[in-house]
Amino acid sequence: MASTTTSSLGTDWYGEANALLKKIVDQYDEDHELRTLNSSIYDTAWVSMIDKSINGERQWLFPDAFQFILDCQSSTGGWQVDCPSIDGIVSTLVCLLSLKRHQSTIHLWKESQDSIVHRIDTAIAFLNSQLNDWEVMKTERVAFELIIPTLFDLLEEEFGIxxxxxxCAALLALNRKKKMSMIKDSMIYETQSSCHHTLEAFI
Structure with a gap:
């Protein structure tokens, strides 16, 4: 019979550890491993845009990440289209940014310029449709008012999109008044902060 280890406070650490292991095992799935660990289109898109200049040429450090983005675009032009609309909007915005940044080197993925242009056009059409139906003030996703305006700015500054x-005005007001006015540089650099979960919003 297995022994138990109990602390002076009465905690059964052996039992706690076994309960945790049982929970993990119960969540195991042969096809998808742990069901609680899902691939994130949003994070993968950011990873796909990491590059390095080698001998004056741009080199993508994680080409498989961009291939994953290409493979996951839906026929409607968006990403995560089966999720709540805000997730589809955020994911499609960052994937659109990745598509545009990779456009000049798309041949490395055996895609034609016509193909990448079509992907970009359908992504923009998907976003226009979703954004027009989006009710900003009813959205509860964490930090959306920071992330989405940042992606808008990057797409406009780099590509004129x-x-x-x-x-739109409600979103920008929320970004400016509710969040940005509360954030100081010291929150990012000197102390632990929830801002650290969305550092991409400060690009």
């Missing part, structure tokens, strides 16, 4: 939609 802009989006106009019903609640």
């Amino acid at each position: 802009t989006f106009k939609f019903r609640d």
Whole structure:
């Protein structure tokens, strides 16, 4: 019979550890390993954009990440289209940014310029549709008011892509008044902060 280890506070650490292991084993799935660990299109898109200059030439450090982005685009042009609309909007915005940044080197993935242009056009069409139906003030996703305006800015500054939609002014006001006015540099550099979970919003 297995022994138990109990602390002076009465905690059965052996039992706690076994309970945790049982929970992990119960969540195991042969096809997808742990069901609680899902691939993130959003994170993968950011990883796909990491590059390095080698002998004056741009080299993508994680080409498989971009291939994953290509493989996961839906026929409607978006990503995570079966998730709540805000997830589809955020994921498609960052994937669109990745598509545009990779456009000049798309031949490395055996895709034609016509193909990448079509992907970009359908992604923009998907976003226009989703953004027009989006009710900003009813959205509860963490930090969306920081992340989405940042992606808008990057797409406009780098590629001239802009989006106009019903609640655009409400989003920008939320970004400016509710969040940015509360954030100081010291929160990022000197102390632990929830800002660290969305550092990409400060690019």
